[in-house]
Amino acid sequence: MKIYQSIVALSAGIFLLVCATPPSEFGVYRQSDGTVGVHAPKSAKDTEVQAAAAGECKKLGKRGATIVETRKTVNDRFPMTYIFVCNIY
Numbered sequence: 001m002k003i004y005q006s007i008v009a010l011s012a013g014i015f016l017l018v019c020a021t022p023p024s025e026f027g028v029y030r031q032s033d034g035t036v037g038v039h040a041p042k043s044a045k046d047t048e049v050q051a052a053a054a055g056e057c058k059k060l061g062k063r064g065a066t067i068v069e070t071r072k073t074v075n076d077r078f079p080m081t082y083i084f085v086c087n088i089y
Contacts, residue, residue, distance in 0.1 A: 025040075025041050025044070026038055026039065026040055026041070026044070026048075026049070026052040027039030027078055028052050028053065028055070028056045030056065030060075031083075034085070034086070035068065035083050035084060035085050035086075036053050036056045036057060036065060036083070036084045036085075036086060037081060037082070037083050037084075038052050038053050038056075038081070038082045038083075038084065039073070039075070039078035039080075039081050040052075040078060040079075040080045040081070040082060041077065041078060041079075042079055042080075044080070049082050050065060050067070050084075053065035053067075053082065053084040056086075057084070057086035057087075060086055062086035062087060062088055063087060063088055063089060064086070064087045064089060065084035065085070065086055065087065066084060066085050066087055067082060067083070067084055068083045068084060068085050069082070069083040070082050070083075071083075
């Protein structure tokens with residue numbers, strides 16, 4: 001019986017480890033004015049940032065994202081912040 005419980009516990013632990021979502025390289029958030037912000041790492045390309053914003057816009061039922069503003073931050077991990085507006089086009 002103890003062997004069976006050990007196998008079940010080990011299987012559950014491995015299942016949770018395999019199904020865990022890796023942390024995103026981008027910090028994507030929605031703002032109160034309806035825009036989407038993306039905190040991007042130094043190595044990020046503009047197309048990757050656009051794709052992250054478009055993914056968040058799709059969750060809101062929109063089809064695409066257009067960049068509105070770019071700002072530098074003092075954060076070492078995310079030195080750039082991009083602001084996008086979601087479009088229906």
